[in-house]
Amino acid sequence: MKHRVMRFFRLASTPTLKTKMLAYLLLLSSIPVAIMGIVSAYSTSKIIRGQAVESNAVLLKQTEKELNLFFKKIDDLMLQYTYASSTSTLLLKRFVEEDLSVGNWKTVMDLSEILVKLQSGMEHVLELDFYSVPYGKILSSRGNIYTEEEFSDPTAINEAKKLTYSNRFLNLRMSIFDHETQKRPVLTIIKPILQNNHVNAALIVYLDAASISSYKLAPPAPYEGSSLFVTDEQGNIILHSQTSRIGTWAGETVLQKIKETVDADWIIQDKLNLDGFSSNTVMLRSESKNWYYFAAVPEKAFTTKVNTQRNVMLGISLGLASAGLLVGYRASRVLYRPLQQLTNKLKPTEANANLGSDGDEVVWLDRYLERLSLENKQLSKEIGLYYNHAKHFLLHQLLVGNMPHQNILLGEQETFSDHCFFIPLLIVDLNRIRMMESYSQRDCSLYYYAVDNIAMELLEEYGKPQVIMIQPGMFVTIVPMENRLTAEELRGLGRKLQEALLGYLKLNSFIAVSYSETGTDGLHEAYEEASSLLRCQFLAGDNQVMLIHDLEASVSMQADVLFHSESEIAAAIRLRQWNEAEELFQTLADTLQESFHISEDILRGYFPQLLGTIIKSVRLAQQNPFDAAMVQELLLHLAKCRTLEEVRSFFRNRVFAALRQEYEETGVSSERILLVEQVQDYIHKHYDTDLSLQQCAEQTGLTPFDLSRMFKQVTGVNFIDYLIEFRMEKAKLLLTDPNMRIQDITDKLRYSSMQGFMRAFKKSTGMTPGQYRSKLNKG
Numbered sequence: 001m002k003h004r005v006m007r008f009f010r011l012a013s014t015p016t017l018k019t020k021m022l023a024y025l026l027l028l029s030s031i032p033v034a035i036m037g038i039v040s041a042y043s044t045s046k047i048i049r050g051q052a053v054e055s056n057a058v059l060l061k062q063t064e065k066e067l068n069l070f071f072k073k074i075d076d077l078m079l080q081y082t083y084a085s086s087t088s089t090l091l092l093k094r095f096v097e098e099d100l101s102v103g104n105w106k107t108v109m110d111l112s113e114i115l116v117k118l119q120s121g122m123e124h125v126l127e128l129d130f131y132s133v134p135y136g137k138i139l140s141s142r143g144n145i146y147t148e149e150e151f152s153d154p155t156a157i158n159e160a161k162k163l164t165y166s167n168r169f170l171n172l173r174m175s176i177f178d179h180e181t182q183k184r185p186v187l188t189i190i191k192p193i194l195q196n197n198h199v200n201a202a203l204i205v206y207l208d209a210a211s212i213s214s215y216k217l218a219p220p221a222p223y224e225g226s227s228l229f230v231t232d233e234q235g236n237i238i239l240h241s242q243t244s245r246i247g248t249w250a251g252e253t254v255l256q257k258i259k260e261t262v263d264a265d266w267i268i269q270d271k272l273n274l275d276g277f278s279s280n281t282v283m284l285r286s287e288s289k290n291w292y293y294f295a296a297v298p299e300k301a302f303t304t305k306v307n308t309q310r311n312v313m314l315g316i317s318l319g320l321a322s323a324g325l326l327v328g329y330r331a332s333r334v335l336y337r338p339l340q341q342l343t344n345k346l347k348p349t350e351a352n353a354n355l356g357s358d359g360d361e362v363v364w365l366d367r368y369l370e371r372l373s374l375e376n377k378q379l380s381k382e383i384g385l386y387y388n389h390a391k392h393f394l395l396h397q398l399l400v401g402n403m404p405h406q407n408i409l410l411g412e413q414e415t416f417s418d419h420c421f422f423i424p425l426l427i428v429d430l431n432r433i434r435m436m437e438s439y440s441q442r443d444c445s446l447y448y449y450a451v452d453n454i455a456m457e458l459l460e461e462y463g464k465p466q467v468i469m470i471q472p473g474m475f476v477t478i479v480p481m482e483n484r485l486t487a488e489e490l491r492g493l494g495r496k497l498q499e500a501l502l503g504y505l506k507l508n509s510f511i512a513v514s515y516s517e518t519g520t521d522g523l524h525e526a527y528e529e530a531s532s533l534l535r536c537q538f539l540a541g542d543n544q545v546m547l548i549h550d551l552e553a554s555v556s557m558q559a560d561v562l563f564h565s566e567s568e569i570a571a572a573i574r575l576r577q578w579n580e581a582e583e584l585f586q587t588l589a590d591t592l593q594e595s596f597h598i599s600e601d602i603l604r605g606y607f608p609q610l611l612g613t614i615i616k617s618v619r620l621a622q623q624n625p626f627d628a629a630m631v632q633e634l635l636l637h638l639a640k641c642r643t644l645e646e647v648r649s650f651f652r653n654r655v656f657a658a659l660r661q662e663y664e665e666t667g668v669s670s671e672r673i674l675l676v677e678q679v680q681d682y683i684h685k686h687y688d689t690d691l692s693l694q695q696c697a698e699q700t701g702l703t704p705f706d707l708s709r710m711f712k713q714v715t716g717v718n719f720i721d722y723l724i725e726f727r728m729e730k731a732k733l734l735l736t737d738p739n740m741r742i743q744d745i746t747d748k749l750r751y752s753s754m755q756g757f758m759r760a761f762k763k764s765t766g767m768t769p770g771q772y773r774s775k776l777n778k779g
Contacts, residue, residue, distance in 0.1 A: 059218075060283075082194075109129060127184060131157065131202045135161070160192070170189075171236070171238060184210055210246055218241065225301060252605070280299055401767060419420060423523060451475060451505070466479075478523070511545045513533075578659050581659075582656045585651055670716055693719050724760055728760065
C-alpha cells in the first residue's frame with residue numbers, strides 16, 4: 001500500500017517538458033542575483049568583524065588599565081596607613097600590641113575611626129577589617145569585634161598568617177558574610193602590617209565585584225548581546241558586564257583557549273562558543289595578575305544588518321522564481337488533485353486529523369504512512385506477546401470440548417497440519433505435595449517453567465509440540481504427527497519425558513498417555529480418556545507411565561466406583577448437606593478397606609485427590625473456610641497419615657468439622673434451618689412436578705420473598721439454582737439407563753423443551769447429555 005501510494009505521488013508530481021524548460025530559465029536568471037547578494041553579505045560581514053576585533057582589543061587594554069589603577073589606588077591608600085617608618089598617628093601598627101576588647105574601649109574606638117576614614121577613601125568596598133594576629137581578634141569597619149572562631153571568613157585569616165611583606169590578592173568568592181546585605185560576590189585584598197619583619201596584623205578589604213563590574217566593565221558597543229568579562233586561570237568569571245554571571249564558569253572553550261595562550265598577550269578567535277552561541281571573541285592576558293580579559297560579540301550581531309542586505313537580494317531572486325512557480329502551479333494542479341482527494345479520504349478520523357501538515361498533503365501523507373508503520377510494528381509486537389496465551393486457551397477449550405476444531409483460530413501458523421491425523425496426548429501430573437514440602441511457591445513456579453521448557457525441547461524431534469499447564473503441577477502435551485505410533489512407542493515417549501524430569505529436576509511424576517487418530521476432532525475424547533487414567537494414579541504410584549490398554553477392567557470398575565462416590569460427596573457438599581457428605585465419605589473409606597489393599601502409596605495418591613474435590617465443591621457452595629495457606633497445611637498434614645484410620649480421623653476432625661463450624665457461625669437460627677430443610681425434602685420428593693417458589697412457600701406458611709431470602713441465607717444458593725442442581729443430579733442417574741431417551745428425561749424433569757434441558761445440563765456438567773452417556777458407556 002505504502003509503495004503504491006508513493007509511486008503514484010512521484011508520477012503525479014512529475015512536470016511536463018514545457019514546465020521544466022520554463023523553470024530552468026527562471027532559475028538561471030535568478031542565480032546571478034542570489035550569488036551577488038551572498039558575496040556582498042560575506043564581504044561586508046568580514047569588514048565589520050575586523051573593525052570589531054580592533055575596537056575590542058583597544059577596549060580590553062583600556063579596561064585593564066582602569067582596573068589596575070583602581071587596585072593601585074587601594075594599595076597606595078593602605079600603604080599610607082601601614083608604612084612602617086612613618087610616625088603618623090593614623091598608622092595602624094600602633095594597634096598591633098593592643099588587645100581589641102570591650103575593656104580596652106578607647107583603643108577600639110580609635111581604630112574604628114581610622115578604619116572608617118580609610119574605607120571612605122576607597123570605592124566599592126563592602127567591609128574593611130583589622131586583624132590582630134597576637135590576640136586573634138578582628139575589628140570590622142562596622143564596629144564589630146570577632147574572635148578567629150567567630151569570624152565568618154576563616155580563609156582570609158589563614159591567608160593573612162601566611163603573608164610576608166607583599167600584598168596578597170584572593171580570587172572571587174561568593175557570599176562569605178552571614179548578614180543578608182552582604183550576600184554578594186566579593187574580591188578580597190589582604191595588606192600585612194609588619195613589625196620587626198613579622199606580620200603581626202593585617203588589613204582585609206572586601207570589594208563588591210558586582211559594583212566594580214557595573215562601573216568598570218562596559219560591554220562593546222553598539223553590538224546587541226555583547227559582553228566584557230574577566231576570568232582566572234580556571235575559567236571562573238571574576239568580573240562581568242552582566243553581574244548575574246559573576247561567580248559562574250565561562251565554559252570549556254574559554255578554559256581551553258586560556259591553556260593554549262599562556263605566553264600570548266592577546267588572541268582573536270572568530271567563533272568561540274560562549275553560552276551556546278557562536279561569538280567573536282578577543283582575549284587579553286593581564287600582566288600584573290593571573291587574570292584574562294575577554295570581549296565577546298555574538299556572531300549574529302555582525303550578520304543581522306548584512307543578512308538584511310543579503311535577504312533583499314535573495315528576495316529579488318525569489319520573486320523571479322515565484323513567477324515560475326505560478327506558471328508551473330497551473331500545469332501541475334490537475335496532477336496534484338488526485339493526491340488531495342486521497343488525503344481527504346484518509347483525514348476524517350480524529351487521529352488522522354491531528355497529524356498536522358500545515359496544508360501540505362505530501363507531508364501529511366508521509367506522516368500518515370510513518371504513523372501507520374509504527375502502529376503496525378506495535379500491533380505485531382502485542383500480537384506476538386499474546387499469541388501463545390490465546391493459543392493455549394483455545395487448545396484448552398478444544399480439550400475440554402467447549403469448541404469445535406478450528407485451525408484458523410490458532411493463528412496464521414497452524415498448530416496442526418492437515419496431514420497430522422495422529423496426535424499423541426500426554427498428561428504429566430507432578431507430585432505436588434512433595435513439592436510443597438520441599439519448595440516455596442516461587443520455586444514451584446520456576447520448576448513449572450522448567451518442565452514446560454524440557455517438554456518442548458525433548459519432543460521437538462517428533463513434530464511441533466504444544467505444552468499447556470491446565471492447573472499448577474499438571475501439564476498436557478500434544479505432539480501432532482504424520483505417522484502412527486504403537487502402544488510401546490507411546491509408552492517410550494512418556495518414559496523419555498519422565499526420565500528427563502527425574503534426571504534434571506528430581507521431580508516425581510505420573511504420565512497418562514492417550515492419542516487421537518482423527519486429528520483434532522478426537523482430542524477431546526483422548527483428553528477424557530487420559531484424565532480417567534489419572535483417577536487410577538493412586539494404584540500405579542509415582543514415576544509410572546500408563547496407557548488405557550494398561551488398565552484392567554476390574555481396576556477400571558473400582559476406579560469408577562470411587563469416582564461415583566466422589567461425585568456424590570461433591571453433590572452433597574454443594575447442597576450443604578454435611579452429615580450426608582460425611583456418611584458418603586465413610587462408605588467410600590469402607591469400600592477402599594474391603595476392595596483394595598490399602599498401602600501407603602494409595603493413601604498418598606488417592607486421598608489428596610479426594611480432598612481437592614471436596615475443597616472445590618465447598619467453593620462452589622459459596623462457603624470457603626479453607627484459604628490458600630489452610631489448604632497447603634491440610635495437604636501436608638494428610639501426607640503424614642500412614643493408616644486408613646488416621647485418614648478417617650483427619651477428614652472427620654479437620655475437614656468436616658471445619659465445614660460444620662463455618663455453617664454454625666453464619667448466625668442462622670435453628671428454626672430457619674428446620675424450615676429450609678423441610679423445603680429441601682419437599683424438593684427431593686416433588687422435583688418431577690411443576691415445582692415453584694410459590695408452592696414451596698405455601699408449604700411453610702411463608703411469603704415467596706421471605707422464603708427466597710431465608711433459603712439463600714441458609715444454603716448459600718438461590719432456590720431456583722438449588723432446584724436445577726438437584727434435577728441435574730437426578731438426570732445423571734437417569735442417563736445411566738440406556739433404555740431411557742433424553743426426551744423422556746426432559747419430560748420427567750418438567751422441562752418444556754429438550755434444548756432447554758440440554759443447555760441446563762451442559763452448564764452444570766460441562767458436556768451435553770449425549771456426551772455424558774457416551775462417557776459412561778466407554779467407562
